[in-house]
Amino acid sequence: MTDQLSEVFEAQRDRLRAVAYRMLGSHADAEDVVQEAWIRLACQDATAIDNLAGWLTTVVGRLSLDLLRSRRAHPESEYGLVVTPADEPAPDEQAMLADAVGVALLVVLDSLTPSERLAFVLHDTFGVPFQEIGQILGKSADATKMIASRARRKVRATDRPAGPGREHRQVVEAFRAAALAGDFEALLRVLHPNVKLTVDTPGGMIVTIGATEVAAGARRFSGEVAGHRPVLLSGRPGHISLRADGTPLSAVSFDVADGRITAIHIITDPAKLAALD
Missing domain, CATH: 1.20.140.160 (PhyR, sigma-like (SL) domain)
Incomplete structure (x- = not known):
């Protein structure tokens, strides 16, 4: 039975x-x-x-x-x-x-x-x-x-948010390339002046606002990254950043409007990275 x-x-x-x-x-x-x-x-x-x-x-x-x-x-x-x-x-x-x-x-x-x-x-x-x-x-x-x-x-x-188009992913790729190259000016070109960065850490949320501050942080953080895998995170363009051993370092998603990044969401909390669906 x-x-x-x-x-x-x-x-x-x-x-x-x-x-x-x-x-x-x-x-x-x-x-x-x-x-x-x-x-x-x-x-x-x-x-x-x-x-x-x-x-x-x-x-x-x-x-x-x-x-x-x-x-x-x-x-x-x-x-x-x-x-x-x-x-x-x-x-x-x-x-x-x-x-x-x-x-x-x-x-x-x-x-x-x-x-x-x-x-x-x-x-x-x-x-x-x-x-x-x-x-x-x-x-x-x-x-x-x-x-x-x-x-x-x-x-x-309710207006349904549209899925990211090719141009959005191109903006995100330009940001990633600029961060890896440490190109501060290129980072500023793709960031909205009032861009908001939210980092979800084991100790809580850390919020940074402003293109200059976000660009400086992106250059520092990129030094720990050995590789990326492009993904959509809940419909937003982004990527999983990987360490040299292949384990995830962070999950990053972007909000893009008018050819510039208006918000960046980063998850670095290991527990939440392990639970990614």
């Missing part, structure tokens, strides 16, 4: 993972939620479950909702940083950009409350009936329909 149940669950795994990822914005968290759903299923009498797919969707929805609410209670935690390789061959570029658009939608979904996000994702993306969603939220089908409608209005009213 266990083998048969496992086979049925595996047939649902991709869909459940997609539900959890749309809810949570993190592949790692989605995998954890799906695995927890399997553990709970294994502890149930499966013969008493009339609709296994619906039961699993409900469990994944409830687990995701609990995690979303936990994030709201602890907003200082880091979640949902999605890393997408950016050094693939040209034919794969469209797939990379499509993934960035998906990340952009996740950014919009972050503006919703956990209940709104659940109702919107399950109904509008996966076609789950409002009655079943209401059971997860502890609300009537009509109340759930109103929650989904409110979420839909918020999504439509």
Whole structure:
């Protein structure tokens, strides 16, 4: 019976993972939620479950909702940083950009409350009936329909950030080359005068504002870097900086506007680097 149940669950795994990822914005968290759903299923009498797919969707929805609410209670935690390789061959570029658009939608979904996000994702993306969603939220089908409608209005009213274009990546590459060469003037040319640098360290956040200060720091920091791997970090162009032994030194992402870098986000905290999705 266990083998048969496992086979049925595996047939649902991709869909459940997609539900959890749309809810949570993190592949790692989605995998954890799906695995927890399997553990709970294994502890149930499966013969008493009339609709296994619906039961699993409900469990994944409830687990995701609990995690979303936990994030709201602890907003200082880091979640949902999605890393997408950016050094693939040209034919794969469209797939990379499509993934960035998906990340952009996740950014919009972050503006919703956990209940709104659940109702919107399950109904509008996966076609789950409002009655079943209401059971997860502890609300009537009509109340759930109103929650989904409110979420839909918020999504439509929010401008989705576009995925980075080729020109953005060129600006980032120019910054990287200037930093490695120690070219202070070239760094100033690609930095906005009021550029904001945020560094996430084990001891907390360090913020620097101003092109001169940021350029000086970039030259100093570049001396520790042995290599880079271009990536998208939650839809932003950036790179993983590597030590000589190949381990990550930092994850860097950039905000670019009008051909200049307006913000730089650097993660140097080893614990957060190890958790990159």
